Amino acid sequence: MGLVLAALVVLAVWWLSTGLILRVVEPVHPQSQRRAMLWASVVLAAGMVGVVGSRSFDTALGAYVAFGSAVMVWAWQEIAFLLGLVTGPNRAPCPPVRGWRRAWYAFTAIAHHELALVLLGLAVLVPTFDAPNSVAWQTWLVLWTMRLSTKLNIFLGVKNFYEAFLPASLHYLFSYFTRRRFNVLFPFSVGLSTLVAVLIWAAALQAESAYREAALGLLGSLMVLAIVEHALLIAPLRPESLWRWAVRPRG
Numbered sequence: 001m002g003l004v005l006a007a008l009v010v011l012a013v014w015w016l017s018t019g020l021i022l023r024v025v026e027p028v029h030p031q032s033q034r035r036a037m038l039w040a041s042v043v044l045a046a047g048m049v050g051v052v053g054s055r056s057f058d059t060a061l062g063a064y065v066a067f068g069s070a071v072m073v074w075a076w077q078e079i080a081f082l083l084g085l086v087t088g089p090n091r092a093p094c095p096p097v098r099g100w101r102r103a104w105y106a107f108t109a110i111a112h113h114e115l116a117l118v119l120l121g122l123a124v125l126v127p128t129f130d131a132p133n134s135v136a137w138q139t140w141l142v143l144w145t146m147r148l149s150t151k152l153n154i155f156l157g158v159k160n161f162y163e164a165f166l167p168a169s170l171h172y173l174f175s176y177f178t179r180r181r182f183n184v185l186f187p188f189s190v191g192l193s194t195l196v197a198v199l200i201w202a203a204a205l206q207a208e209s210a211y212r213e214a215a216l217g218l219l220g221s222l223m224v225l226a227i228v229e230h231a232l233l234i235a236p237l238r239p240e241s242l243w244r245w246a247v248r249p250r251g
Contacts, residue, residue, distance in 0.1 A: 002060065002210065002213045002214055002217060003204055003205070003217040005214075005217075006213075006220075006221055007217060007220075007221040007224075009064065009067075009218070009221075010222050010225060013068065013071055014222075015242070017071060018243060019243045019245060019246035020246070021075060021078050021079055021082065022165060022243055022246040023246045024039070024040070025079055025082040025167060033083050033085070036079060036083060037080065037083065040075065040076045040079040040080065041076065043075055043076065044073055044075075044076035046069075046072060047069045047070070047071070047072030047073040047076075048069070048073060048124075050065055050066070050068065050069025050072065051066065051069045051073065051124055051136045052127050052128075053065075054069060054133055054135075054136070055127055055128045055131035055132070055133050055136070056131060057132070057133050058132040058133050058209075058211045059210065059211050060210040060211055060213070060214040062133045062135075062211065063133065063211055063214040063215040063218060064214060064218070066128070066133050066134075066135035066136040067135050067136070067139050067218045069136055070124055070136040070137075070140050071139065071143075073120055073124055073140070074120075074140065074143055076120070077116045077117055077120055080113075080116065081110075081113045081116075082165070082170070083167075084167065084170055086112050086113050086116050087110055087112055087113055087170070088107075088108050088109045088110045088111040088112050088114075089108055090105060090111075091172065092172060093172045093175035094109075094175040094176045102176070105176070106155055109172075109173060110151075110173075117144055117147075120140075121137075121141075121144055124136050124140045125137040125140070133211070133215075134215075135215045135218065135219070138215075138219055139219065139222065142219060142222050142223055142226065143222070143226075146193065146223070146226035146230075149185075149193070150229065150230065150233070152185055152189075153183060153185055153186050153189060153230065153233055154177050154178075155176060155177065155178065156178060156183035156184070156185050157177075157178035157180030157182070158178075158179075158183065158186070158233040159179070159180070159181055159234045159235070160232060160233050160234070160235065160237075161174065161177050161179075163240075164238070181234065182234065186230070186233075186234065189230060190230050190231070193226060193227050193230070196223060197220055197223035197224055197227060200219055200220035200223060201220040204216035204217050204220050
């Protein structure tokens with residue numbers, strides 16, 4: 001029953017938090033941006049309080065608090081990126097180059113965003129790495145590695161780009177994406193992620209404490225959803241259809 005609850009919680013958090021973030025970043029005028037970043041910063045602060053405050057509680061409740069807190073910290077960089085406030089020094093479409101030069105231009109387009117991910121990740125990792133409750137940094141690790149895999153696959157070529165999620169101010173990023181049915185990295189990404197998910201779930205089924213059952217259930221469910229997000233990159237459907245209530249049609 002504990003694993004079922006963990007899976008339902010992760011599914012609800014994933015669907016609802018994604019929709020709320022898309023709603024928050026929908027307005028593009030400066031006043032709305034400032035308001036959105038203010039609220040995002042409040043959520044970030046609350047998330048860090050939860051990360052630090054839950055590190056000593058190796059209970060099922062502590063695992064849920066740590067997971068939710070890490071997601072709150074993650075939300076800040078999502079909002080900052082989608083508002084175009086933390087992206088990279090390069091804000092121009094990709095020039096007509098190929099290979100490593102194109103990869104470098106793509107990196108400079110999101111370099112500040114990547115730095116923010118590393119710094120926030122360290123802020124989560126440092127106080128929790130050796131703590132009795134390590135769910136926060138493990139949650140961040142899953143989110144970060146799977147997001148990096150998604151970015152690399154989009155760069156190399158997939159069918160869907162999640163276009164409706166990017167506001168007009170970030171449409172120049174489309175020039176760094178490649179539209180393909182498939183790329184050579186994709187099966188390795190999904191295969192390795194699936195192996196990790198299976199190992200986590202196998203350990204969860206043998207958990208000897210409520211804390212480990214909750215922790216592994218949350219992490220395993222998050223891995224499964226990340227794999228689903230990868231599948232949506234090549235699926236014959238529009239991913240934004242899952243969040244119709246949050247995404248307004250863009251011109």
